[in-house]
Amino acid sequence: MRLQVQALNNRRLRIQFMMVVVLLVSLLVGWMPAKAAESEADPAVQEVFGQLQAGKRLKSDRTYVTPEQPTVYLTFDDGPSKLTNQVLDILDKEDVKATFFVLGEQAKAHPNELKRIVKDGHAIGNHTYNHVYKELYSDFQTFWNQIQRSEDVISSIVGIRPQLTRAPGGTATNFDANYFYLMEQAGYIVHDWNVDSGDSKRANVPVNEIWQTVKASPLDHEINILFHDGTGHESSVQVLPQVISYYKKLGYTFAALTEQVKPKQFAISKPKWSRSMSLPRFQALLDQTQEYATAHPNAANVAKIAEEKRLAQKLEAEEEAKAKAKKEEEEEAARILAQQAALPLQVHVLGGNTFNIEPSVYKLRANQIELPLRYLIEKMGGKVEWQASTKTANAHYGIYDMDYDLTNRSIRLYTLGTQTATYSLADMDMQNNQIIVPLRKTIDSLGGRITNAVMAGDNRQVTMALRPLYFFKENNSILKNSLFAMGG
Ligand SMILES: [Zn+2]
Numbered sequence: 001m002r003l004q005v006q007a008l009n010n011r012r013l014r015i016q017f018m019m020v021v022v023l024l025v026s027l028l029v030g031w032m033p034a035k036a037a038e039s040e041a042d043p044a045v046q047e048v049f050g051q052l053q054a055g056k057r058l059k060s061d062r063t064y065v066t067p068e069q070p071t072v073y074l075t076f077d078d079g080p081s082k083l084t085n086q087v088l089d090i091l092d093k094e095d096v097k098a099t100f101f102v103l104g105e106q107a108k109a110h111p112n113e114l115k116r117i118v119k120d121g122h123a124i125g126n127h128t129y130n131h132v133y134k135e136l137y138s139d140f141q142t143f144w145n146q147i148q149r150s151e152d153v154i155s156s157i158v159g160i161r162p163q164l165t166r167a168p169g170g171t172a173t174n175f176d177a178n179y180f181y182l183m184e185q186a187g188y189i190v191h192d193w194n195v196d197s198g199d200s201k202r203a204n205v206p207v208n209e210i211w212q213t214v215k216a217s218p219l220d221h222e223i224n225i226l227f228h229d230g231t232g233h234e235s236s237v238q239v240l241p242q243v244i245s246y247y248k249k250l251g252y253t254f255a256a257l258t259e260q261v262k263p264k265q266f267a268i269s270k271p272k273w274s275r276s277m278s279l280p281r282f283q284a285l286l287d288q289t290q291e292y293a294t295a296h297p298n299a300a301n302v303a304k305i306a307e308e309k310r311l312a313q314k315l316e317a318e319e320e321a322k323a324k325a326k327k328e329e330e331e332e333a334a335r336i337l338a339q340q341a342a343l344p345l346q347v348h349v350l351g352g353n354t355f356n357i358e359p360s361v362y363k364l365r366a367n368q369i370e371l372p373l374r375y376l377i378e379k380m381g382g383k384v385e386w387q388a389s390t391k392t393a394n395a396h397y398g399i400y401d402m403d404y405d406l407t408n409r410s411i412r413l414y415t416l417g418t419q420t421a422t423y424s425l426a427d428m429d430m431q432n433n434q435i436i437v438p439l440r441k442t443i444d445s446l447g448g449r450i451t452n453a454v455m456a457g458d459n460r461q462v463t464m465a466l467r468p469l470y471f472f473k474e475n476n477s478i479l480k481n482s483l484f485a486m487g488g
Helices: 002-040 043-053 084-094 104-109 111-119 140-158 177-186 207-216 234-249 279-295 299-341 373-379 439-445 477-482
Strands: 071-077 098-102 123-126 222-228 345-349 354-357 363-365 368-372 383-387 392-397 400-405 410-415 418-424 429-431 434-438 449-456 459-465
Touching (some): 071 084, 071 234, 084 111, 104 111, 140 279, 222 234, 368 439, 373 392, 373 434, 439 449
Antiparallel strands (some): 363 368, 368 434
16 A cells, blocks of 8 residues: 555656646747747847837838929828719819829728729829728738728739838828838838818818818928818818919919828837837838838839839840850861861871871870870871880881880980980870871871971871981881982
8 A cells, every 4th residue: 555655656756847847948949949039030120120119110112203293282181082073074174183092891881983093193192091090000911901902902903012002191190110121122102192171170060161171271392282171171162263373373283192202201219109119029010011111013113113023134135145155266266177177188298198197096285286196197098006015116117117015105216226314295196096196296207307397277288307217227127117209
């Protein structure tokens, strides 16, 4: 019984110990990937993140075009509504183009108005889905989701994914550097305004008040003026003809916003929303926005991609042309070489005969003529014997005997049977069972010399002087073998 209890205790201890081990291991495993992920953050992203957290706006690489004419961009937010058609009628009558920053929610409720905006040639911007500040500005993710949702609605009705956006309430005290940066990364252009008509200061702002506000607003080369065509903005519709006429008289032209118009943006001020951002969170949002930009290349991106593609193609074409030129050069060189190789080599022996060495027999290598030893000696009227046992060729020419020792790559020269010299002939080689030797060195070994060599164009001539042959009556067998009627 006692033993059983002890065994039970031991077992319990073992189990507890195992549990501790499992816990420690799981803690370690759980901790390690988190640590790894943190250190994996791209240093460039960390740098950007740091700057944004310090409240710095990071410059985008977009370029804009300033119109020649002073221009008014009429903008209408919060629609479309049942008022939108009235606005469109006025714009049509005045022959003026404008921009509508629509809410996804409203677009869904008024698809025909949205269609007419596009049909009439006005621009559409994205003003988020529901305009609820608390949702939009508590977290960029929610803002982003609403932009996407609204865009999907707009796209489903008119097939457009607007690049132009406007933050509900404007960016001041709503956007921070993260919002601006992430929207830009996704390819959007955020427009605030530089003239506020004051038509949404409160409900039912009187026409005259709006008119006075517009008239009192400063003039600029480009004016982005804020109006609303949402429900309850009848005053805005009523004041519109007056406003258009006012700017026309001042010499302004009217245009819809495009991706080329530099957006009016408020400077960053302290947000009235409490938000927090961590590096992993920022990285995740950056991934989302950049993925969106890749999946939806906008006009600017398309132009950039096209330009990059054009440059890449140009580079490729240049490389190809270079490779082609090189190939042609090589082919030409090979052709010349082949042509040259096809020429027979004419050999003149001074005071002796002239013979041709067939192109298939000799070759030019490293500026020297190489040819089979046997061929050369025999052409000169000599004789070559191959001693297989010693791997030596004996060439007999006149009073000269030469032993070409292939193993040692040397030539032993005999004059009248007496060894007179040893030459090293490093270039000596065995090809197709033939001993290949350089012409000049061989002639030198034979006691002669090349007096002239012409290797230009189709003229291949070598002139050589050979020592006169001496005839000795008391000659030995070698000499007997060497007696050839050559030269003098
Ligand atoms: Zn709004």
